[in-house]
Amino acid sequence: AQQQSNSDLLRIVTLVMERNFDPVIIFSFSKKECENYAMMMAKLDMNDEAEKELVEEVFTNAIDSLSDDDKTLPQVEKILPILKRGIGIHHGGLLPILKEVIEILFQEGLLKCLFATETFSIGLNMPAHTVVFTQCRKFDGKDFRWISSGEYIQMSGRAGRRGKDDRGIVIQMLDEKMEPAVAKGILYGQPDSLYSSYHVSYNMLLNMLRVEGADPEFLVRSSFHQYQQEQGAPALEAQADELAKERDAINVQEEELVAMYYLVAKEVEKAEREIRLLKMKPENALPWIQAGRLVRVVCDGEKDFGWGAVVDFSKAKGGSAVLGAEHSVEVIVRCLRAEDGPDAEAGPPEPCPPDQAASAVMRVVRVSLDAIQELSSIRIYLAKDLTGREARKTALKTVCEVERRFKGSIPVLDPISDMNIRDEGMELFLQKKSSLEARRDASPIHAAEDRPTRFAEYSRKAELTEKIRLLRKEAKASQTLVMRDQLRRMRKVLKRLGHTNNEQVIDVKGRVACEVNTADELLVTELMFSGTFNDLTVEQIAAMLSCLVFQDRRKEQEGGPQLRENLAGPYRMVQEAARLIAKVSVEAKLDLDAEEYVQSFNPDLMEAVYEWATGAKFVEVMKLTDAFEGSVIRIIRRLEELLRQLASASFVIGNKDLKEKFDECAGRMRRDIVFAASLYL
Numbered sequence: 001a002q003q004q005s006n007s008d009l010l011r012i013v014t015l016v017m018e019r020n021f022d023p024v025i026i027f028s029f030s031k032k033e034c035e036n037y038a039m040m041m042a043k044l045d046m047n048d049e050a051e052k053e054l055v056e057e058v059f060t061n062a063i064d065s066l067s068d069d070d071k072t073l074p075q076v077e078k079i080l081p082i083l084k085r086g087i088g089i090h091h092g093g094l095l096p097i098l099k100e101v102i103e104i105l106f107q108e109g110l111l112k113c114l115f116a117t118e119t120f121s122i123g124l125n126m127p128a129h130t131v132v133f134t135q136c137r138k139f140d141g142k143d144f145r146w147i148s149s150g151e152y153i154q155m156s157g158r159a160g161r162r163g164k165d166d167r168g169i170v171i172q173m174l175d176e177k178m179e180p181a182v183a184k185g186i187l188y189g190q191p192d193s194l195y196s197s198y199h200v201s202y203n204m205l206l207n208m209l210r211v212e213g214a215d216p217e218f219l220v221r222s223s224f225h226q227y228q229q230e231q232g233a234p235a236l237e238a239q240a241d242e243l244a245k246e247r248d249a250i251n252v253q254e255e256e257l258v259a260m261y262y263l264v265a266k267e268v269e270k271a272e273r274e275i276r277l278l279k280m281k282p283e284n285a286l287p288w289i290q291a292g293r294l295v296r297v298v299c300d301g302e303k304d305f306g307w308g309a310v311v312d313f314s315k316a317k318g319g320s321a322v323l324g325a326e327h328s329v330e331v332i333v334r335c336l337r338a339e340d341g342p343d344a345e346a347g348p349p350e351p352c353p354p355d356q357a358a359s360a361v362m363r364v365v366r367v368s369l370d371a372i373q374e375l376s377s378i379r380i381y382l383a384k385d386l387t388g389r390e391a392r393k394t395a396l397k398t399v400c401e402v403e404r405r406f407k408g409s410i411p412v413l414d415p416i417s418d419m420n421i422r423d424e425g426m427e428l429f430l431q432k433k434s435s436l437e438a439r440r441d442a443s444p445i446h447a448a449e450d451r452p453t454r455f456a457e458y459s460r461k462a463e464l465t466e467k468i469r470l471l472r473k474e475a476k477a478s479q480t481l482v483m484r485d486q487l488r489r490m491r492k493v494l495k496r497l498g499h500t501n502n503e504q505v506i507d508v509k510g511r512v513a514c515e516v517n518t519a520d521e522l523l524v525t526e527l528m529f530s531g532t533f534n535d536l537t538v539e540q541i542a543a544m545l546s547c548l549v550f551q552d553r554r555k556e557q558e559g560g561p562q563l564r565e566n567l568a569g570p571y572r573m574v575q576e577a578a579r580l581i582a583k584v585s586v587e588a589k590l591d592l593d594a595e596e597y598v599q600s601f602n603p604d605l606m607e608a609v610y611e612w613a614t615g616a617k618f619v620e621v622m623k624l625t626d627a628f629e630g631s632v633i634r635i636i637r638r639l640e641e642l643l644r645q646l647a648s649a650s651f652v653i654g655n656k657d658l659k660e661k662f663d664e665c666a667g668r669m670r671r672d673i674v675f676a677a678s679l680y681l
Contacts, residue, residue: 009037009134012171013113016130017046021169022112024130025120027155029138031091031628034115037134038082038089046086046112055084055110062101062679069617070673075629086112090120093628100679121155130169131159136178136186146182149189196225200483203517205490206499206510220483229478236475240468247464250457254445258458261445264436265455271433278426279415280369282327288419289313289329289369294376294402294410297333297367305351307399307410308333309380311364327369332386332395334360362392375413378402492588497522497581498529508653515649518642519548523601526577528649533658536570538665542639543610544570545646547601549638552631563606571603605635612636613668633674640669 009026016024028034047055059080063071070076075095082088088102088111105111106126118138120126133155137144147155160168200216208214220226252258279285289295289310297305311330336350337359352360364386380398383391402410415421416430445451494500499510499522506514509529513521524545527533533541544567563571575598582594608624622629647662669675 008173009132010040012132012173013041013044016132017044017112021130022046023106023109023128024113024132025126025128025158026113026115026132026134027118027121028115028134029118031093031117033134034089034091034117038087038115041087041113042082042085044085044087044113047084047110051086051110052084055105056080058105058108058110059083059101062097062104065676066097066673067617069619073619073622073629073673083111086110088114090114090116091628091630092117092119092634093630095629095673096633097673097676097679099630104679118151118155121158127158127161127168129159129161129165130171131156132171132173134173135175136172137176146178147186148192149186150192152186153191196223196228198223198225200487200490201517201521202490202494202499202513203521205487206494206506206514206521209500209504209510210506210514216487217484220487233475233478236471236478240471240475243464243468243471247461247468250461250464252454252457252461253450254454255458257443257445258454261440261443262455262458262462264440264443268433268436268440271429271436274429275415275426275433276373278421278423278429279375279413279419280372282369284415284419284421285369285372285375286313286327288375288413290379292379292382294378294380294399295329295331295372296374296376297331297371298373299367299371303351305331305333305335305349305365307376307403308362309382309395309399311382311386328366329369329372330364330366331372332362332364332382332392334396334399335363335365337361360396362386362396375419377411377413377418486590489588489590493522493581493584493590496584496588497526499525511652512649515652516642516645518638518645519545522581523548523574523577524642524646526581527573528646528658530573530577532570532573532577533661538661538668539610539613540566540570541661542613542643542665542669543567543606544574545642546605546609546635546639547571547574547603549642550602550605550635551600552602552604552627563603567603567606567610571606574601605632608632609636609639612674613665615668618673636669636674640666640675643669 013024013026016022026037028037063076066076073095075098079089079098083102083105088106090099090102090106094102102111102114103124103126106114114120114128133147136147138147138151156168156170158168159170200220205216208216208219291310291312293310294307295310296307299305308331311332313327313329333349334352334357336352336356349363349365380395380402382395386392386395413419415426440446445454448454491500491504494510495502495504497509498507499513500506509525512528513525516524527544532544536544578598578601579594582592582597585592585597586594605625605627608621608627611624612618612621618629622632625632643662643666647659647666650656650659650662
C-alpha cells in the first residue's frame, strides 16, 4: 500500500510539472514521511543550471556562519542535492537555519516542490499554485481522525497566488473510502469553533498573590472562558423550558399508579443487572464458556447481536474487534450483511435488525466477557472451520431452529442450581428481584391491556424530567465561577508546600516560583530548596533540567531509561520531588494522575544535553539521540531560558553561589549552531 502511494504521488508531481502547475506544496502529517517522499522524488530534476547555481550560492552564504563541524551535520549535507533539484522539506525537526533557507528559496521560486507538515500553512505567507494532501487523516494525540474543515481551509488556502494564478488547484489523495457526509463536512463544513483554553497556573496565582489587592477570582471572572460559560446559560434554560412544555403535554392515564409501576420495574432491571455482573465474573462464568454454548451478546450497551454461539475463549490483554478487555471470547453472531468484495468482512460488525433477519449473515467476532449478557443452558454443534460460508449458514440455521423451538425464550443457566455460585450477594439480589417482581405483578397496571402504551408514555415523561433537571443544573453551574474550586485547591497545595503562609502571604519559596514560567515551577522550586542543585555539577544540572523542558513521548524501555550512574541519580531526585508534589495535589483533591505526572518528565535527552554542557560538538551530540536536530535545538534554547530564570530566582533569595552556577550553565548552552543568528535579522 505504501509503495502504491509513493508511485501515485510520483505520478501526481510529474503531472503537475508537465502542466506547469508548479510550485506545489505537498502536505503530510508526519516529519519522517515528508523526508521519505522528498528522497523518493530526488530522481526528478525541476531546476535548470542557472537556478541550481543560485540555490547553491544562497545555501552556501547562509551556512557560512556555521562552524566547519556543524557544516558536516547529516541534515546540512543531505539537503543541498535535493534543493538544487528544486525539491524542499519543511517541518519542525529541521535545523532553524535550514528552515529559513528553504523559506527564502521557496519565496524566490527556486523550489518547485515542497514537502511540508501542517505548520507551514500557519503564520507563513507562502502561497503556491497547487496543494496536494497525501492523506486526509491525522493523529491528534489520541486517535486518527479526518481533518476538520478549518484545517482543510488553512492548508488548501495556500493554493493560488494573488496576481499570478487565476485559480488554485487542490489534489486530495485517498487511501480509504470517504463517506459523502465526511467529504462534505471537510469541504463545506463550519469553521472550527473558538473555545477558551484559559487556565490558571501556579506561577500566575503566586504573582497575583504578590500584588496587594489583586484578586485571582476577579481575573477568572473577567476571562473569555467565564464569558463563554455564562453565555450558554440562557440557551440551556430555553432548552429546558421547551422540554418542559413537551413533558407537560404528555397525559398519562392513572399517572400515579403508572409512576409506581415504572419505579418498581426499573428496580427489577437494576437487580437483574447486579445479578448479571455477579454471574459474569470470570471465576463464575469462565467454566461455562465452552464451544457451542449459546450466549446473548450486547456490546457497548447498544449493539444487541442477540443469541450467538461461543467459538473460542482466550485470556489476552489487548484490543478486540468490538470491545477491548483482558478476557476475550470469540462468538459467531448474526450481523448485517456487508457489501460484497474481498474486504467485505474487514469493517466493524453491526447487529442485524429484526426486520432484516432474512438477509443476516453469521460472522465470528471477538468480544469481551462483559459483552455477554446471558449464558444459555443449551449447546449446539459447530463445525471446526467456520471460515467457509456454508459452515456459517449451517450455524445460522441451528440458532434459528433453537429459537423457533423455544419460541424466543431460550433457557438460561440458573446462578444457584446450575452455576453453583455460592455468594451471599447473589442470594440477596435474587430475593430482592423476586420480591420486586411480586410487587410489580400485583399492580393493576401489569394486567392492563394498554400497559405498553402507558408505560412508554410515562418512560418518555420521566426521561424528559431528568433531562430538564440536568439542563437546569448545568445552567446554574455555568453562572457560577468556573474555577473557584480549582483555585481553592491550588491555594491549599501552595500552603502545604510552603509557598504561602496561613494568611495567603507569599513566602521565600513562593518568590522563587514566581520567577519560573518555562517549566514546572513547583518541581523546580522543590528541587532548589531541597539542596539538590548544590551538590550537582553544572553538566548534571543541565541534564537534569532537560527532563522538565523535553515533552515528547518517552521511548518504551524495559526496566526504565538506561542512564549512566551520574545521571540516574539526578533523574531519581526529579521523580521523588514529582511524587511529593503529586501526593500533595491528590490530597488537595486536584484532578491529577500521580503516576502520569511523574512519568511526564522525559529523560531521553539527558545524555545529549550532558555532552553539550561539557563542550561536545553538535555532530557528536546528535549521535546520542534519535530526535530530530530541530527538536534538540528547540529543547536546548528552552533550557537556556529556564536556567536564566533560575539564576534570577537565586538572586531573589540571595544565593550568590547558585546564581553563578546557573549563569555558567546557561552560558554553556549558548554556542554554535544552537544559537546561530537568524537569516531574517
